[in-house]
Amino acid sequence: MDLRDLRVTVMGLGIHGGGVGAAAYFARHGSRVTATDLKDAEALAPSVKALRGLPVHLVLGEHRNEDFQRSDLIIRSPAVPETSPLLQFARSKAISVETDASLACHLLLCASSCKAGLSSLPLPSLPASCFMIGISGTKGKTTTASLVTEAWRALTIPVALAGIPGTSFLDTLHYIEQKRSSAVLVAELSSWQLETLTPHAVSPPIALLTNLFPDHLNRHGTMQAYQNAKSALFRFQKAEDVLIVPEADRGVWESHLGYGAIRTIGVHETAKVPPLRIAGDHNRMNAALALAAVETALAHPQFPRDCHPRERSLKRARAAIAKFPGINGRLQEIAVWEQRRFVNDTTATNPGAAIAALASCNGPLILIAGGVDKDLPYEALAECIASRVKHLVLLDGSASEKLAALLPESSRFKTPRWNRMEDAVEAAFRVSAPGDTILFSPAAASFNLFQDEFARGAAFNEAVKKLAEKHA
Template structure:
């Protein structure tokens, strides 16, 4: 489906594959039902697991097939909207005439400019900071995508002068391959590290989907890349767009922003003198957060924001939920929620973000990743508390080899938090930074983060 018009939707037979819990399937079902399509929602989860999402759609005439899929719902549909978590080689999809996603539909209908952000870790912070800076600078911006907000929800109010910031996962990008729907005016990429190898098998296949973010850009667009990352440098060499770097040092003649260990981030940009885009002091902790904010800042400039407003907005950016989120200070111990850290490198960055002694709550389900990337962080942590899971088995092997003491693994977050509270002393930091996925013990990383915050809040004063 190379084109779709709103007037084509009434009477269209639409099957939404994967209602899910995080917004995309729900928004797709609502979008098509509101516009007169005959909508079927199908999901392998049963009604009890999807009760909240089903309740949110109660006002619409939608047919549900839950706990299973029926081939007739795919072969008989004019259009199938798949959830990104559904593998593209799913046999039911082969029976469909046309397969799209909420993003591909949105991109074909949206009149606004698109700023797209991807990477392994840091893409949520970068995309949220970018939208924050644009809105602060008088450029109307919307935020959606992998951040759990489907952009279909704000399609009706987006205007040509606006910017839609889309956080895009590798799965979402893979679903857009060959559709010609994505040509962002700005494509920004955060650091690339191994992730989702349980799905992709190889790093090359994983990165190939990431490269799709700039595949259809042209010479008037901008590609923003991490110059300290070999993958970032390869992206810059491949793109047909103009390049903006961010990193420790800019090569002679290159445009972008430097990200020093201390001090402000100063940009070298076309047609202007060097300008401070990120101040020395930020509300978000950690060198990795500073790098992400710098990527957002140079992207905001590429979208038309004034450098002075960018620096002011960077100084007030509060961060986002589940990413080194400060949640409580108790008995001299500061508690942080970093549940979105689903790779070992992110857990390592969390420990390195603090000068104080760290009690690290970590572990969970494996994605066929190498936990050696967090080995130094495990050594640096003052104490390690483990959550049970297949990834934790790999972590334990490293801890045992290095004679690092640990507590657990614990099968529930409440017990793990209680143990971390027992180990923490005044002046310490306690942080949940799993470095693993959440499946098994939790619905997803957001459920894990909320459960952790509830457990910390329940600790007696």
Template sequence: MALPKLDVTLNRWKGERVVVLGLARQGKALARYLTGEGAMVVMSDLKTSDQLQAVFTELADLELDYELGGHPLELLQGTRALFLSGAVPADLPIALEARARGIPLLNDAQLFLERCPAAVIGITGSAGKTTTASLVYQMACVGSESSDRQAWLGGNIGRPLLDDLKNIKAQDLVVMELSSFQLELMTISPKIAGLLNLTPDHLDRHGSMQAYIDAKAHILSYQDEKSTAVIGSDDPRAWDLRERTRGRVIAFGLKKPWDGDAAFVDGEALVLQLDGQLHLICQIGELTLRGPHNVLNVLAACAMGSAVEIPVEAMSAVARSFRGVPHRLEFVRNTLGADWYNDSIATTPDRALAAVRSFDEPLVLLLGGHDKQLPWETFGQEVLQSVKAIILFGEAVPKLEAVFQKIRGSAATPAMHAAVNLEQAVQTASRIVQAGDIVLLSPGCTSYDEYPNFEVRGERFRDMVRAL
């Protein structure tokens, strides 16, 4: 059923009763924004009062009601809208009942795009969102140094942009990372939309690959003829969605995708083609980021930057100097003769495979955690032929051992080891590593069997390596 559209006039929430599910970052941002708009806000969370004392302190200056320990359907009585934080599934009983009653399901990203006075570049994809968004933001900062334009970065990257809305001016530029969880609810698209790639992820949440693609496609669905879509042409699923666009399309890929506007690799150079003219960004060898996937991220950022007229000189400067984002092929240190890298963000086989492809050196791969029930066969067929050793760890060990043994058969290489947890995996790596090796944490799984999120897992890995 299509979600009802609400008006986007000022003060539309004044005096209205609204319910916000989830008291994490996005929920807290919604609480601050909606109370500021004069709404009567009820916050609901599955956690108990004892578990949320820090949140109560943080929001103590706001007039809020709380419903804790569950989301009873009675909350919907007299409610104008139901807001979901990013981690809250849209198929909860209360969300389904809200739909049935014609109560709109909304989120912080929807509200922000409705009210933001500045140009917004929205970025989504299965991999590379944060790196690409950070690149575009840095390019915008460098390109605006001599003007009064300010660049803003937020969204799913960890900073809800609703908190900044009152300070954003019409001449500014906003770079906004958007997840499938946010997009599935949205009935508005950014004027500049970046769709990087589409590979299996979050199928436990969306139910099928097609549902996941449909959620991601919302970044394009509500654009108009004056909008711009930047789409990865090397990814067939993403590139097929260009058929849903209404405005300008800029492509990016490792090969020249078409004769239209595009960012691509020409020989050893990254170039932009705009209105038939080629502009040099830099040489591949000048990039500080490793791997073909990061070449694509830089190309995507340049394509998006061109849509808002960021100078090519600014793109070139950032492409040459950008050293990456924590937990994404992050160099930790050299010890025991080897370079150790933290790629804790890799929570799917596809992301882990992209990391493995970034290295030509002998590779000791740390793989494991909580499996998302995604296919591992393609990963195994390539990686078992290319790495020196694999150290499996955590809850996924039995499944990964079975998959890899079936592929490897009686072959003796690569060496396979199993560890109970990440700490034991690091200790195993420290015993088998040799000078000139790369030790790579690129787990291919989530962290939930041992850590609350990939950031904490990456931080712990850093600490363990620095202690060797």
């Protein structure tokens, strides 16, 4: 492999690691890298700092035509729409346009074929056998991918986790290139990333879908389009490959099946899952799906022989899953103060996730919710709030207005729209009592008030800390 002097443009440097990972990967291989973003250096300060010392040319605050006209390969952020005029121009000139996920998956899964355009580029040939497990779903992707990864580690199998927030698929590609033995790649894939796999007509040999309910309809337009995007996870599977889904979702996915088989996991199978540190029936299902993925992978004919564990039992995998502490911002208990539990579920960016959070918490609940609507239905959440929530506190945003209009007339649900997290947390504390849980599960996007859901979660944690200091 020789990537020296390959002209690479990274479109959308961003702050979540994908753009940084892509730029760093090619820069370390000697490519001539330009990273461009419409945001300025101040807004992208963490990413700019991460690339310090690497030969990456930064073009920030704008996209320039010449950076696309003179490129051999463009790596775009999944957030950049396919309809971008700059990308359309590049394709008209036969310049390859990929995401970090589509490029990595192409290299891992296209053993005998090559997408037109990529064949002329000096892309790496991966030396070791790598078996891929792809994981998607509306919610639960990161938790389930992490559970699968922990299970492999407990079995002492070399494993890499790709696609989680804050990382790039190309970081993982670099890890695999350095490996001298076989490995398992656990890949979390969003609907936006899965869309980019379709032109390659590839799907991982083991695919796992946690669930499906409305999300990102402001991006996909319809529920059918969203479902079609998700189906790329398994649509191109071969006869020996397997899709793993909850039994309740079998009918949703059967019409999209390619040549692979389908394995369903029923609610009764969650009884085989050991007691977990993470709360909720949905997490018991995530754990059951994770164990099924490991078991199914070990039986796959393409699973590397030198990766098989010495013990056939999954006892150690079950023990590792039982000890898994959870992911930040996902039903994360951050404090118990004045006999109130404070729970951060900032990654609940749609109504379905918030419903699952409400079902996972015991006792009286004060719910902090709201934010930006993604063209999602809120009727089911409103019904759940009406029957389950003691008091509601709303952040400002279009989703908050949609939700409020669906709730019954009651003092429990009449709340100002708060623009500051500190004020929302203070308001929740004032209406709470000892024994209550104050749950932050927004059911919406965050971009009107926060940089992203992770910044929103950090703001909640800081607000709880300041509340305790204020009332000490």
